[in-house]
Amino acid sequence: MVIENHFEIRLTDDELRAISSIGLAHMGDAVFELLVRSWLCRNGKATGKGLHQATIRLVCAESQAQKAEIILPLLTEEELAVFKRGRNAQVHSIPNHASRAQYGTATALEALLGWLYLRGEHARISKLFDAMMEE
DSSP: OSSSSSGOOOOHHHHHTTTTTTHHHHHHHHHHHHHHHHHHHHHOOOOHHHHHHHHHHHSHHHHHHHHHHHHGOOOOOOHHHHHHHTTTOOOOOOOSOOOHHHHHHHHHHHHHHHHHHHHOOHHHHHHHHHHHHHH
């Protein structure tokens, strides 16, 4: 299969169902980090080493879990099902600085973002990310 534009990938529902929750979270981790890095650059929040530190603070499991709680009321039934599927993923290593619950919620957020990205739902991702980043 040849993909014309790797930034505009759109998988079918069957293709998405074939991807494990951990696979979706893997994709969503990259999506979230790209969004955070773009947001930090656009908003001039930090430069140099501070930019890296600001990114780490926002992409850590504790922060992602907090961001996930913000958007839970905004999720559709289908999105909530993907979120729950991600939260129930069998992860074997949890960072010392996060609780099991925080890590599960962060994984759920990443799985949701990965699923939305692979469906090509960039506008929906942007809407949810804006809600997460409101200060």
